[in-house]
Amino acid sequence: MSLLLKNISLPLADFVLQVDVELAGQVTAIFGPSGAGKTSLLDLIAGLRRPERALIQLEQRVLTDTARGLALPPRERQIGYVPQDLALFPHLPVRKNLLYGCKTPAPRDGLFSYEHVAAVLEIGPLAGRGVTELSGGEKQRVALARALLTSPRLLLLDEPLAGLDAALKARIIPYLARVRDEFQVPMLYVSHDRQEIQALCDEVMELERGQVLPRAKEKA
Amino acid sequence: MSQEWQIVWFTAWVSALSTLLILPAGLAAAWLLARHDWRGKSLVETLIMLPLVMPPVATGLILLKVLGRRGVLGGFMHDKFHLDLAFTWRAVLAAQAVMSFPLLVMFARTAFAGVNPRFEQIARTLGAGEWRVFFSITVPLAWRGIVGGMILAFARALGEFGATIMVAGNIPGRTATLSLSIYESVQLGRDAAAFRLLGIAVVLAFAAVWLGGWFLRQRRV
Numbered sequence: 001m002s003l004l005l006k007n008i009s010l011p012l013a014d015f016v017l018q019v020d021v022e023l024a025g026q027v028t029a030i031f032g033p034s035g036a037g038k039t040s041l042l043d044l045i046a047g048l049r050r051p052e053r054a055l056i057q058l059e060q061r062v063l064t065d066t067a068r069g070l071a072l073p074p075r076e077r078q079i080g081y082v083p084q085d086l087a088l089f090p091h092l093p094v095r096k097n098l099l100y101g102c103k104t105p106a107p108r109d110g111l112f113s114y115e116h117v118a119a120v121l122e123i124g125p126l127a128g129r130g131v132t133e134l135s136g137g138e139k140q141r142v143a144l145a146r147a148l149l150t151s152p153r154l155l156l157l158d159e160p161l162a163g164l165d166a167a168l169k170a171r172i173i174p175y176l177a178r179v180r181d182e183f184q185v186p187m188l189y190v191s192h193d194r195q196e197i198q199a200l201c202d203e204v205m206e207l208e209r210g211q212v213l214p215r216a217k218e219k220a
Numbered sequence: 221m222s223q224e225w226q227i228v229w230f231t232a233w234v235s236a237l238s239t240l241l242i243l244p245a246g247l248a249a250a251w252l253l254a255r256h257d258w259r260g261k262s263l264v265e266t267l268i269m270l271p272l273v274m275p276p277v278a279t280g281l282i283l284l285k286v287l288g289r290r291g292v293l294g295g296f297m298h299d300k301f302h303l304d305l306a307f308t309w310r311a312v313l314a315a316q317a318v319m320s321f322p323l324l325v326m327f328a329r330t331a332f333a334g335v336n337p338r339f340e341q342i343a344r345t346l347g348a349g350e351w352r353v354f355f356s357i358t359v360p361l362a363w364r365g366i367v368g369g370m371i372l373a374f375a376r377a378l379g380e381f382g383a384t385i386m387v388a389g390n391i392p393g394r395t396a397t398l399s400l401s402i403y404e405s406v407q408l409g410r411d412a413a414a415f416r417l418l419g420i421a422v423v424l425a426f427a428a429v430w431l432g433g434w435f436l437r438q439r440r441v
Contacts, residue, residue, distance in 0.1 A: 101346025
């Protein structure tokens, strides 16, 4: 992956988020305390917030360039986003949640087809259920599958295991590893948990009060 | 059909039509107020709410000036299409629409504001455009408040009096509504007819308000 985050500047309540890095890992962890600007950075990359200044480029594709007044809308960015609260649509059953952004026919030789994604994440039997009937771990897998079904070029995972107990985390981490290995989609993975990061990530970027810490961008 | 039932039927269908008529603009205004900030927002908000607090006859007078043959809209419709607005059922419709519009906007706005914007944002990352987000996420999640607002707007239209009598008059068989007919019956000393109409008005208003409250009390998803 090559994700260029250049001259990023976004004023937040207590500080200005300022990032100037190029990320190359397959799974890059964004590590840091609460309120460091991690979610805001993901929102910027997804196009959900407007930066004061930014050049965001994924591979050869410019997503945001404030100098040229360019900002692709979120629907054109091909970025899958699993937010911390998962944001599964509560009025739609699991199947309709999954198919909301599903492309047909599935690109890349069916790699991102409904059947294949459902099989990898073992969510086939959940399709007929309501979102509120799912357990915490099932919700995580459905949210991940929904984002994958858009055949994204980049996956943003915002503390996907937050709020789960240690036993459930241990059961979900292999699914994330399976997604990493099977779909080969680059990921930005926000987490507080060093164990999760060690299990899944090959690069770490540490943020504190909106600044990338020196020497914090390192191999995990 | 007796004259009384004809009045009830006329009032009910014009009220229903006025509620449907204000729905698109009401939802658009509610959504803009709930989801966006722009210059002059408070001014627009105040203008929308004005009919709620102004004397209804004053609103009716404004409508009469606009919809009358010498008014901007009334003159245009008369000259171009030979269509009269003031003192016809169309004026009843306009009065009801204007008077119930703020209620619909108020309730729909609260309902839209209660929808977690994260759902809409994530829908956009899943490839949805703004119309799809609105109709597949925002409206379904806010529908109880919207329907509650529609029912209360309908109830407000049913009971409209002051603006209607100014702009539409009380013409039997043409513009006489339930409220106007109750007033007229009392004025003419026809107490029995007034009380029969009063009974129907109470039942209709009770049913509408109860239904509106029931929708609002439903558990949010």
